[in-house]
Amino acid sequence: MTRRIAIALAVLLVFASCAPEDTVIVPDDASYALPPGTSPLAPASRRVLEGVYQVLDTAKPFGEYLVLRWSYVANGADTTHYLSMFGGREVSYLILEGGRTDSTVHFSGYWRKMTSFQTGNAAFTIIPANGGSAITAVLPHAQRDTLTITGRYDTGSGSEGQPMTLRYVRPLYVTTPFAIIGHRAGGRNSDMLPASENTVAMTLMAERLGANGIEIDVRMTTDNVPILFHDENLNLRLNIKNGLVGPVESYSYAQLQTFVRLLHGESIPTLKEVLDAVIDRTNLRIVWLDMKSARPSMAAVRAVQRAAMARANAQAALGKRNPLVILIGLPDEAKADEYMTLPDRSEAYAICELGLDQVRRTSANVWAPRWTMGTPPADVAQMHAEGRKVLVWTLDVPQYISQFIQQGDLDGILSNYPSSVAFMYFVRPPQ
DSSP, rough: HHHHHHHHHHHHHHHHHOOOOOOOOOOOGGGGGGOTOOOOOHHHHHHHEEEEEOOOOOOOTTTTTEEEEEEEEETTTEEEEEEEEEEESSSSSEEEEEEEEETEEEEEEEEEEEEEEEEEEEEEEGGGGHHHHHHHHOGGGGGGOOOOOEEEEEETOOOOEEEEEEEEHHHHHHHSOOOOGGGGGOGGGGTTTTTOSSSHHHHHHHHGOOSSEEEEEEEEOOTEEEOOOOSBBTTTTTTOOOOOSBBGGGGGGGHHHHHHHTSSSSSBBBBBHHHHEEEEEEOEEEEEEEEOSSOOOHHHHHHHHHHHHHHHHHHTTTTSSSSOEEEEESSSSHHHHHHOTTTTTGOEEEEESSSSHHHHTTTTTTEBBGGGGGOOOHHHHHHTTTTTTEEEBBBOOHHHHHHHHHOOOSSEEEOOOHHHHHHHHSSOOOO
């Protein structure tokens, strides 16, 4: 036992000395903080603020228009609400917290450009004359035409703040629910987000990044525990250097919990832990389980899916969250064959990446072709006629995101840049 403790301590010392060097630090300048005494906005006030806004300044660092949309993270009895702004330039977004002092509305947070890793502070105000009174009094949406948001942003610590003014233009474009699915629980490690991919922390951030669903990578431990880990092997792309090597699936859950820490210090989570976070702490609508395991995994994953769906359905029936669908992924024929052995597969939900014949053979609820296939309209129409949805993966190029959204026949997009998909979708004018 003493030798095991010594090994564990040695590994922890390695954790402490091998943190990733290339990171994007979320700025936190006190001069951009919310004023003292700021109180939360009422739910109806938050809804009034959502919409498409035009940038009135000559400089438009995030694009001509911004999409404003709220999300939240629950933590027991406490809930934190975030106002996200999504722009059309350089995959940009702003994440802000907000509140009111009397009839003035305040927002504070940071901005980020995913294509260049640029970031900075941001703060905004809605004074009474510009709509602050209407927001705090929750006047009808029809009175938002003169709603104006003024503020400033900087380009990092010590830089001079630049002005920014936004004017409300129109409501968000919303028709039937469109799935905006964040890859690897919301984003990749290579994009240097403040949480590791495939973790609870990344899951809790996904809605702030524009997602209403997530895709997560499921593998199995030697003791048959479904966990989240993208790559086959432990490696420095995903985890801090430690004494373990080789396939992640060659270790027990206890071994991984003891010795492995991900890039931001998190433990490798179980599938159950992430689904519990989705159900209890977010309003995400869809979870795509990408079945990466080389080991038999369908039965164990189906058991977790079944229990999670029951809990989610119970909460949705009480009005505590949106309805949630958890989809078992069928990425290849081997997993499709394994799925067919489930005795209760008719009650499960599945998403199939293979051809239409395999979609029908497995009775999958969703067809998920790779975006490079171009999703022929006739095939999409046929899937819809059979009562199935169609999602494409993994689409990151803004030009093609816009093209796929404009064609109007898809039900969703999986992307490393859900903020870009959210902007392209919600900015569309009403039809």
